[in-house]
Amino acid sequence: xxxxxGALSRVAGLFSARGYNIESLSVAPTEDPTLSRxxxxxxxxxxxxxxxxxxxxxxxxxxxxxxxxxxNHIERELMLVKIRAVGPDRxxxxxxxxxxxxxxxxxxxxxxxxxxxxxxxxxxxxxxxxERSAVLETVRTGASGIGRGEWILKV
Amino acid sequence: xxxxLTGAEITIRCLQEEGVQCIFGYPGGAVLFIYDELFxxxxxxxxxxxxxxxxxxxxxxxxxxxxxxGVALVTSGPGVTNAVTGIATAYMxxxxxxxxxxxxxxxxIGLDAFQxxxxxxxxxxxxxxNFLVKDVSELALTIKxxxxxxxxxxxxxxxxxxxKDVSQQKTKFExxxxxxxxxxxxxxKGHTRQIKxxxxxxxxxxxxxxxxxxxxxxxxxxxxLTELTQMLNFPCxxxxxxxxxxxxTDKQSLGMLGMHGTYEANMAMQYCDVLIAVGARFDDRVxxxxxxxxxxxxxxxxxxxxxxxISKRVKVDVPIxxxxxxxxxxxxxxxxxxxxKPDQTALKEWWKQIELWRERDxxxxxxxxxxxxxxxxxxxxxxxxxxxxxxxxxxxxxQMWAAQFYKFxxxxxxxxxxxxxxxxxxxxxxxxxxxxNPKGKVACITGEASIQMCIxxxxxxxxxxLPLKIINLNxxxxxxxxxxxxxxxxxxYAESYMNALPDFVKLAESYGHVGMxxxxxxxxxxxxKEAFKLKDQLVFMDFITDQTENVFPMVPGGKGLSEMILx
Ligand SMILES: Cc1cc2nc3c(=O)[nH]c(=O)nc-3n(C[C@H](O)[C@H](O)[C@H](O)COP(=O)(O)OP(=O)(O)OC[C@H]3O[C@@H](n4cnc5c(N)ncnc54)[C@H](O)[C@@H]3O)c2cc1C
Ligand SMILES: Cc1ncc(C[n+]2csc(CCOP(=O)(O)OP(=O)(O)O)c2C)c(N)n1
Ligand SMILES: [Mg+2]
Numbered sequence: 001x002x003x004x005x006g007a008l009s010r011v012a013g014l015f016s017a018r019g020y021n022i023e024s025l026s027v028a029p030t031e032d033p034t035l036s037r038x039x040x041x042x043x044x045x046x047x048x049x050x051x052x053x054x055x056x057x058x059x060x061x062x063x064x065x066x067x068x069x070x071x072n073h074i075e076r077e078l079m080l081v082k083i084r085a086v087g088p089d090r091x092x093x094x095x096x097x098x099x100x101x102x103x104x105x106x107x108x109x110x111x112x113x114x115x116x117x118x119x120x121x122x123x124x125x126x127x128x129x130x131e132r133s134a135v136l137e138t139v140r141t142g143a144s145g146i147g148r149g150e151w152i153l154k155v
Numbered sequence: 156x157x158x159x160l161t162g163a164e165i166t167i168r169c170l171q172e173e174g175v176q177c178i179f180g181y182p183g184g185a186v187l188f189i190y191d192e193l194f195x196x197x198x199x200x201x202x203x204x205x206x207x208x209x210x211x212x213x214x215x216x217x218x219x220x221x222x223x224x225g226v227a228l229v230t231s232g233p234g235v236t237n238a239v240t241g242i243a244t245a246y247m248x249x250x251x252x253x254x255x256x257x258x259x260x261x262x263x264i265g266l267d268a269f270q271x272x273x274x275x276x277x278x279x280x281x282x283x284x285n286f287l288v289k290d291v292s293e294l295a296l297t298i299k300x301x302x303x304x305x306x307x308x309x310x311x312x313x314x315x316x317x318x319k320d321v322s323q324q325k326t327k328f329e330x331x332x333x334x335x336x337x338x339x340x341x342x343x344k345g346h347t348r349q350i351k352x353x354x355x356x357x358x359x360x361x362x363x364x365x366x367x368x369x370x371x372x373x374x375x376x377x378x379x380l381t382e383l384t385q386m387l388n389f390p391c392x393x394x395x396x397x398x399x400x401x402x403x404t405d406k407q408s409l410g411m412l413g414m415h416g417t418y419e420a421n422m423a424m425q426y427c428d429v430l431i432a433v434g435a436r437f438d439d440r441v442x443x444x445x446x447x448x449x450x451x452x453x454x455x456x457x458x459x460x461x462x463x464x465i466s467k468r469v470k471v472d473v474p475i476x477x478x479x480x481x482x483x484x485x486x487x488x489x490x491x492x493x494x495x496k497p498d499q500t501a502l503k504e505w506w507k508q509i510e511l512w513r514e515r516d517x518x519x520x521x522x523x524x525x526x527x528x529x530x531x532x533x534x535x536x537x538x539x540x541x542x543x544x545x546x547x548x549x550x551x552x553x554q555m556w557a558a559q560f561y562k563f564x565x566x567x568x569x570x571x572x573x574x575x576x577x578x579x580x581x582x583x584x585x586x587x588x589x590x591x592n593p594k595g596k597v598a599c600i601t602g603e604a605s606i607q608m609c610i611x612x613x614x615x616x617x618x619x620x621l622p623l624k625i626i627n628l629n630x631x632x633x634x635x636x637x638x639x640x641x642x643x644x645x646x647x648y649a650e651s652y653m654n655a656l657p658d659f660v661k662l663a664e665s666y667g668h669v670g671m672x673x674x675x676x677x678x679x680x681x682x683x684k685e686a687f688k689l690k691d692q693l694v695f696m697d698f699i700t701d702q703t704e705n706v707f708p709m710v711p712g713g714k715g716l717s718e719m720i721l722x
Contacts, residue, residue, distance in 0.1 A: 002338055006275060006287075017280050047466070054463035060284040060304060063338040155337065 211241020370434015
């Protein structure tokens with residue numbers, strides 16, 4: 001979409017006004033600074049998703065929209081998670097982070113902060129592997145998606 | 156070097172470049188520089204209303220009756236909030252309009268400044284698009300975009316918010332001839348293959364119906380719709396917004412369909428085998444409950460310029476995205492070249508069935524009543540004006556009777572708020588209609604409750620000598636509300652009685668107009684004739700009508716089209 005003030009609130013407003021749900025939303029400018037790219041995850045029947053797509057297309061600032069589910073695609077989300085890490089848990093958590101290909105990016109006596117990238121379900125799985133009370137804080141970006149192969153989204 | 160102009164000058168120059176002759180507005184602090192520039196020129200005429208809601212409704216009526224973009228000008232804060240009802244009204248009915256609003260200076264935005272509201276935020280859900288102009292260098296291009304967006308594709312209101320300092324700043328003025336936007340490219344031409352499919356389906360029809368909506372009026376395609384319908388000898392029904400798209404006095408017209416549509420139109424919709432929807436959006440007031448509307452033996456062709464109107468409430472078989480005018484022309488061409496004709500025996504049977512439904516005479520009412528029947532007033536109005544007037548209406552029973560009993564043969568003659576159903580729309584809209592059609596006969600059909608929502612505009616009518624004929628169907632009730640209470644709330648008339656009504660005759664007179672009170676059925680016709688003879692004067696006609704009259708047929712909420720309550 002056009003990289004303009006207000007474009008994001010039009011999208012968000014459309015979803016709340018029409019009662020669609022937003023699972024996650026991530027947006028940032030692209031290599032062309034006049035354009036932003038947004039990845040929006042929503043859940044609905046085929047009819048609802050069709051209406052969502054049509055309604056988004058009507059927004060003047062939306063340049064192009066694709067449903068990544070129509071083809072093969074890759075999806076990634078970034079999570080930063082702060083975990084209580086004392087005593088024997090420290091090793092265990094470090095190992096777990098390795099298994100999930102996360103990296104520890106900040107350390108104190110009592111905690112690790114881990115950076116983890118993957119599909120949303122991989123991030124969920126990591127959190128489930130850790131004892132609930134040990135998770136002190138999480139922050140997630142929401143998914144970003146891109147088509148597989150040589151196919152590109154051109155405007 | 157070319158001279159630099161201020162933002163205010165540029166604003167007015169842009170309006171001139173767009174060929175705008177008339178705008179409706181109300182001044183205030185944030186738009187003073189713009190008003191100053193208006194004052195210094197005489198190409199754009201400004202009509203001073205008495206409330207911003209009326210400015211927008213008037214611009215709306217102007218647009219609907221002329222197919223030009225309506226323009227309103229309001230100040231920041233309360234000026235804008237007053238305008239919101241008008242903007243939402245235009246939005247729901249897809250009316251091309253540009254609203255220019257003043258805003259506090261850019262340096263004050265966000266500081267809870269005097270008369271500051273987040274105009275772009277407040278209006279976002281009820282405009283096609285809106286802009287906040289932060290730099291004077293963007294102003295001309297933004298106004299160009301506003302007119303372009305408002306008038307192309309599915310039309311709609313566009314708002315341009317101009318901070319006061321931007322109207323003072325100077326820059327070089329250049330008005331672009333043409334504009335292209337990478338993110339906005341409305342289609343006009345329909346897909347050839349889809350149009351072919353539609354033609355095939357039409358030729359296979361045994362029980363066809365043409366269901367025509369506001370899109371036919373908006374695209375000025377009434378002649379094409381009429382040609383198509385008549386060359387096929389198909390029945391045609393129009394939505395409330397589509398009245399006039401097909402001549403109502405023609406024998407192929409089934410009248411309006413929907414909640415208060417005719418028996419024959421609704422039955423035909425329910426039992427047809429091919430439904431040709433043209434610029435209509437399967438609204439809940441039209442088809443009722445989609446589950447009841449569903450009929451597996453019916454195939455639907457849907458022509459609409461807005462893809463999101465298609466398969467929104469009802470799944471269709473042949474969607475055609477495109478401008479009604481273009482698509483109908485193509486379709487007519489295809490069908491003319493075709494040797495085949497639809498099955499004429501089947502069509503004859505279908506018309507026979509329709510005649511049987513017609514015989515039900517669903518719009519009958521007591522013609523010998525000693526109390527004035529509202530339907531009779533509209534019938535007489537139709538006769539007296541020879542069906543040639545511009546009719547605006549407010550919202551309620553009177554609106555439905557107007558739609559049922561005034562037979563619109565031409566497009567852009569019936570002006571009402573269908574989507575939002577805004578009481579208070581009628582008189583200000585009529586002002587806009589009269590200004591767009593100075594020679595036209597303009598009547599506003601209203602109710603004693605609706606008219607009081609913008610009654611202050613009687614003053615505007617005086618100032619600009621607008622000779623409207625106000626037809627007040629005074630039943631001393633919010634009749635439409637009363638009807639629902641009678642049918643669905645056990646006759647408990649909660650707050651729907653209109654107490655303490657003014658003496659409308661004196662009220663009209665105090666504004667300098669002519670007032671008439673009509674209480675007997677035998678006086679109705681003469682009064683109307685007399686009123687229309689007063690060519691240069693506004694006449695407020697207060698018809699004291701039957702309090703208990705209801706609008707029939709009626710499809711109750713949640714029901715299907717064949718489940719009408721009949722008189
Ligand atoms: C009290 C009350 C009672 C009502 N009862 C009824 C009733 O009994 N029957 C009834 O019909 N309505 C009734 N209405 C009105 C109803 O609420 C809707 O406003 C109306 O039915 C919508 O009309 P439409 O389907 O023609 O669509 P519109 O609102 O006129 O929409 C036009 C459609 O055409 C499309 N379009 C626009 N321009 C073009 C173009 N150039 N080319 C192609 N497509 C285009 C648009 O995208 C849109 O889908 C009532 C309203 C009120 C207030
Ligand atoms: C601004 C607004 N408020 C409330 C309503 C709900 N409403 C619809 S019809 C109606 C009554 C209209 O009464 P009147 O103008 O006397 O017309 P009648 O139905 O009696 O012909 C009301 C209150 C509305 N449509 N618009
Ligand atoms: Mg009333």
